[in-house]
Amino acid sequence: xxxxxxxxxxxxxxxxxxxxxxxxxxxxxxxxxxxxxxxxxxxxxxxxxxxxxxxxxxxx
Numbered sequence: 001x002x003x004x005x006x007x008x009x010x011x012x013x014x015x016x017x018x019x020x021x022x023x024x025x026x027x028x029x030x031x032x033x034x035x036x037x038x039x040x041x042x043x044x045x046x047x048x049x050x051x052x053x054x055x056x057x058x059x060x
Contacts, residue, residue, distance in 0.1 A: 006042070009042075013039065016030050
């Protein structure tokens, strides 16, 4: 995975989410087409890693 494009992916997805708040009908279609399985796996892995890191620092 090219880490240089990771920021672009995150910003693009965040923009689609913000657009879905303004126009839910058009935003849902755009968000559905923008979210790919690879992005979902990357996001889930980042959330799990962040959770585990925060949890390990809390117990110290």
